[in-house]
Amino acid sequence: MSASAKLPRWAERGLLPLINLAAALILSGVVVKILGESPWAALKLLVSGALGTQEGIGYTLYYATNFIFTGLGVAVAYHAGLFNIGCEGQAYVGGLGSGLVALWLGDRAPLLVVLPVAIMAGAAFGAAWALIPAWLQARRGSHIVITTIMFNFIAASLMTYLLVNVLIKPGQQSPESREFGANAFLPAAHELFAKIGITFSPSPWNLAFAIALLAAALVWVLVWRTRWGYALRVAGQNQSAAVYAGISPSRIIIQAMLLSGALAGCLGLNELLGSQHRILIDFPSGAGFVGIAVALMGRNHPVGILVAAVLFGALAQGGSQLAFDLPKINRDMVVVIQGLVILFCGALENVFRTPLAKLWPGRLARSPQPSGGMPVPR
Amino acid sequence: METYTLIVLTLAATIRVATPLLLAAIAGMFSERSGVVDLGLEGKMLGAAFAAAAVSAATGSAWAGLGAGIAAAVLLALLLAFATVSQRGNQVVAAMAINIMVAGLGPTLALAWFNLGGQTPQLDGPGQRFTSLVWPWASTAAEHPFPGLLYAQLLSGHNLIVYAAAALVPASAWVLFRTRFGLRLRAVGENPHAVDTAGISVTGLRYQAILISGVLCGVAGTYLSTAASAGFTRDMTAGKGYLALAALIFGKWKPYPTLFACLLFAFTDALASRLQGVALPLVGVIPVQAILALPYVLTVLLLAGFVGKATAPAAIGVPYAKEK
Numbered sequence: 001m002s003a004s005a006k007l008p009r010w011a012e013r014g015l016l017p018l019i020n021l022a023a024a025l026i027l028s029g030v031v032v033k034i035l036g037e038s039p040w041a042a043l044k045l046l047v048s049g050a051l052g053t054q055e056g057i058g059y060t061l062y063y064a065t066n067f068i069f070t071g072l073g074v075a076v077a078y079h080a081g082l083f084n085i086g087c088e089g090q091a092y093v094g095g096l097g098s099g100l101v102a103l104w105l106g107d108r109a110p111l112l113v114v115l116p117v118a119i120m121a122g123a124a125f126g127a128a129w130a131l132i133p134a135w136l137q138a139r140r141g142s143h144i145v146i147t148t149i150m151f152n153f154i155a156a157s158l159m160t161y162l163l164v165n166v167l168i169k170p171g172q173q174s175p176e177s178r179e180f181g182a183n184a185f186l187p188a189a190h191e192l193f194a195k196i197g198i199t200f201s202p203s204p205w206n207l208a209f210a211i212a213l214l215a216a217a218l219v220w221v222l223v224w225r226t227r228w229g230y231a232l233r234v235a236g237q238n239q240s241a242a243v244y245a246g247i248s249p250s251r252i253i254i255q256a257m258l259l260s261g262a263l264a265g266c267l268g269l270n271e272l273l274g275s276q277h278r279i280l281i282d283f284p285s286g287a288g289f290v291g292i293a294v295a296l297m298g299r300n301h302p303v304g305i306l307v308a309a310v311l312f313g314a315l316a317q318g319g320s321q322l323a324f325d326l327p328k329i330n331r332d333m334v335v336v337i338q339g340l341v342i343l344f345c346g347a348l349e350n351v352f353r354t355p356l357a358k359l360w361p362g363r364l365a366r367s368p369q370p371s372g373g374m375p376v377p378r
Numbered sequence: 379m380e381t382y383t384l385i386v387l388t389l390a391a392t393i394r395v396a397t398p399l400l401l402a403a404i405a406g407m408f409s410e411r412s413g414v415v416d417l418g419l420e421g422k423m424l425g426a427a428f429a430a431a432a433v434s435a436a437t438g439s440a441w442a443g444l445g446a447g448i449a450a451a452v453l454l455a456l457l458l459a460f461a462t463v464s465q466r467g468n469q470v471v472a473a474m475a476i477n478i479m480v481a482g483l484g485p486t487l488a489l490a491w492f493n494l495g496g497q498t499p500q501l502d503g504p505g506q507r508f509t510s511l512v513w514p515w516a517s518t519a520a521e522h523p524f525p526g527l528l529y530a531q532l533l534s535g536h537n538l539i540v541y542a543a544a545a546l547v548p549a550s551a552w553v554l555f556r557t558r559f560g561l562r563l564r565a566v567g568e569n570p571h572a573v574d575t576a577g578i579s580v581t582g583l584r585y586q587a588i589l590i591s592g593v594l595c596g597v598a599g600t601y602l603s604t605a606a607s608a609g610f611t612r613d614m615t616a617g618k619g620y621l622a623l624a625a626l627i628f629g630k631w632k633p634y635p636t637l638f639a640c641l642l643f644a645f646t647d648a649l650a651s652r653l654q655g656v657a658l659p660l661v662g663v664i665p666v667q668a669i670l671a672l673p674y675v676l677t678v679l680l681l682a683g684f685v686g687k688a689t690a691p692a693a694i695g696v697p698y699a700k701e702k
Contacts, residue, residue: 031483035490083470132678142681143690145417145470146627149620150674157671165665289478296471330496332485332612339479347461347472 007357013304017297017345019352021311024340031336035328042322042329049321050314056321058189058203064313065205065270066091066284068212070291071309072219073126073264075300079223080256081236086133086148087264088288089155094126094265096159099177099272099279103167106181114184118273119211119266126265127258129155134257138250144257152288163281177279186274208270215263216302222259232256264288286335293338296346312338382523388648390531394606396644397536397543398423398598402622403629403636404550405594410631411554412587413567413693418458418473419595420619421480426451426599428484431498431610432491434506434603443506443604448596454480455592463584466697477619485612498603498610508537508605539601546594551633563587567691570698580698598622624677631691643673 007016029039050060070087077084084090098118105114133151136142163175189205223229235242235252242249271283290312297311298304319334344351402423406416429450434443454476461472485496492498501507513534519526554560562583566573570580602618603610625643629636650669657663 031486035486085470085474136678136682140682142678142683145415146623147678147681149417150624150678153617153620153674154671154678157667157674161665161667164667289474292471292474328490330486330489332482332489332496335482336479336486337482339475339477339482342471342478343461343475347467347475348465350465350467 006360007353008360011356011360013299013301016349016353016356017299017304017308019356020344020349021297021341023348023352024337024344027340028333028337032329032333035333037326037328042326045322045325046315046318048318049325050318054201055203056317058201058205059317060310060313061189061209062203062205062270062275062313063316064309065209065212065274066267066287067290067294067309067312068216068305069267069270070264070284070287071294071298071305072215072291072302073260073262073288074291074295075298075302075305076219076223076232076263077256077260078295078300079229079232079236080252081239082137082253082256082260083145084130084148084257084260084264085145085292086130086151086288087260087291088284088286089148089152090126090129090261090264091267091284091288092152092155092159092282093129094122094261095268095272095283096162096279097125097265098122098268099180102180102184102273103177103279106184108181109183111183111186115186115207115273118184118269122265122268123262124265127262129265130257130261131254134254134261137257138253156282160281163279167279175281180273180277184273185277186269188274204275206270206274208266208274211266211269213306215266216306219263220302228255264291290338293342293345296342312341383527384652386527386531388645388652390535391648391651392641392645393532393536393540394644395647396640397540398601398606398618399622399625399640399644400543400637401539401546401594401598401601402619403626403640404546404633405591405598406623406626407550407554407631407633407636408563408587408594409584409591410626410694411567411691412563412584413570413691413696413698414459414462414584414588415469415473415695416591417470417623418454418476418619419591419622420615420617421473421477422451422454422458422592422595423599423602423619424477424484424613424615425454425480426596427603427614428480428488428498428599428610430596430600431501431603432488434501435492435499435609438503438506440501440506440508440604444508444597444600447600447603448593451596451599452589452592455588455595459585459588462697463581463588466699469695469697481613484610488610496612501604501608506604507608508539508601510535510537511541537601537605539597539605542597543601547633547637554633559586564691567693570693571701574698574700580700584698595619621673624673627690628673628677628680630689642676646670646672 032039032042050056070091073087073090074084098121101118101121102114105117129151133144133147136147137144167177168175169178186207188202189209190200190202192207193200223232231247232252234245235247235249239249267284267287272279276283294305294308294312298308315334315337319331322329322333323331402419406419409416426447430443430447433446434440458472458476461467462469488494488498489496516530516534520530554564562573562578566580566583574580602614621643625639626636628639646669650666653664653669654666655663
């Protein structure tokens with residue numbers, strides 16, 4: 001499972017992702033140049049749009065919250081040796097769970113009751129959506145990459161059906177639910193700051209960010225500080241070794257996918273309870289796929305994921321600024337950059353790893369393993 | 379008679395929907411048979427759809443569009459091959475990266491070049507699209523329900539790419555199962571070490587397979603933007619690449635069963651648009667979404683082994699490292 005060439009830990013976790021990111025950004029700059037804009041001006045706009053104002057920072061962290069949830073989801077499955085492409089669908093269905101709770105309790109109970117129930121419902125719905133692909137992988141050997149892709153499409157059909165036929169607010173054209181009761185609104189960060197006397201510009205950045213940080217801490221404890229986490233990592237790295245150690249890989253697969261789906265399922269807390277205040281079509285809008293990039297860049301470690309999620313949040317926010325200021329660029333440019341980051345961090349990392357490893361010749365692995373950093377998904 | 383006409387028209391629609399699926403699924407068959415997972419069908423098709431529409435709009439020639447579509451898909455395929463075969467990167471990650479990148483790149487370039495909000499101009503000039511070929515006497519034959527209408531709707535009245543896709547099925551079956559190249563291709567997907575031992579280049583074979591996949595995805599994407607519709611729009615593949623992959627799995631990586639799977643999936647699509655809001659006897663109104671989700675549900679059931687058994691090529695997804 002180890003990569004083709006070994007690097008010192010700091011180079012592996014810090015230097016290599018930075019080089020990959022730089023390569024992706026340089027290539028993006030070439031694209032911007034082809035579009036007829038100055039890459040340097042674009043970069044400056046991107047950074048100032050994302051981090052130059054309080055509002056920009058708020059939006060950056062709001063987007064980052066989504067990516068923390070999905071990035072953690074992808075990472076947990078990864079540690080079990082699974083590639084969960086289904087976070088998009090799990091986030092979608094999980095959001096349905098949180099949204100239903102908000103619709104049900106939003107005008108009946110205080111936030112202190114609504115929030116825990118919404119978290120549990122989001123996690124439960126997300127986990128449930130991951131359960132079938134997990135079970136099929138564990139017991140029937142169905143390739144989880146394919147089944148989770150299929151489940152993304154099934155989730156989209158299911159949610160469209162529910163929104164168009166069941167949840168739609170009567171007398172309304174667009175497929176959206178009614179607005180949640182005000183008790184289900186997660187307080188925005190600027191409101192919370194105002195309570196302690198700090199003024200901060202309004203933005204959709206909200207309490208869900210704190211929940212995402214807690215989730216990251218929880219994942220760290222679970223994966224690196226518990227017996228279960230050890231079993232998870234052993235099963236992910238070597239199934240036969242796991243069996244010899246008395247660990248059941250199929251049970252671990254199912255548990256890891258449940259946790260993965262539950263984490264992705266919490267996206268609705270930020271997107272629906274925190275910002276939109278209703279259930280609407282396609283609210284994850286690709287966050288499940290950005291989660292793949294975040295997990296890859298963050299090396300599947302919660303700290304790395306936090307950093308990468310903020311980076312992608314800044315990209316999302318700075319990208320809208322870019323689209324606003326430069327007439328020849330639209331928000332899709334952000335998607336291009338995301339794709340390039342995934343390409344360099346996930347698929348082309350050996351391009352830089354191999355020459356870098358030559359700098360530390362003593363650490364070259366004796367027998368190169370074929371899978372570049374990622375386990376081959378089963 | 380009314381019902382009969384409806385059925386024939388639905389079948390004609392099935393053929394039109396099935397064409398890009400079939401092209402992409404056969405494309406996937408070549409690369410997956412060589413041991414490379416082809417999740418990149420979606421991105422290669424989308425890239426080709428954009429390039430074809432853009433070049434056709436600029437030159438006024440659908441054939442130039444086809445060339446550009448194929449070139450774009452081949453370039454993406456080369457990138458995929460470099461990442462997965464040469465660099466031994468993860469095949470799933472590389473393909474997802476390309477899909478995401480292309481989803482952004484198409485509208486980005488379209489906005490910069492045509493300034494129409496991420497679309498290409500409407501292709502309405504003469505020769506800018508692949509239009510339907512009407513066979514001799516089709517309009518006369520259409521007046522006679524049987525077999526005239528079948529002739530007019532099912533055999534006649536499609537564009538060139540549809541017929542090419544139909545011919546591709548026996549052609550690919552012949553290449554895969556009756557030629558030396560096909561034998562080697564299948565061998566490299568089952569046991570690359572054996573192929574390597576026989577002195578044949580695993581890398582070379584996989585590159586060839588991925589390039590064939592690129593060419594066919596190029597044709598499929600061109601069909602979407604210059605035949606099925608008149609121009610490129612954002613996300614116009616709308617998951618067809620993944621659906622084609624599902625069809626390939628449903629067809630157990632074999633040409634004729636894959637053709638059947640494509641027709642079945644396309645039929646559910648054609649049916650969904652016909653059955654929108656129609657109350658059927660006994661069951662009432664079937665939600666369109668349920669019919670649209672059917673291909674994915676069927677594929678999951680197949681993968682689970684509840685409907686037959688799909689066995690993937692043994693070495694699929696595993697990068698090959700030559701022993702030193």
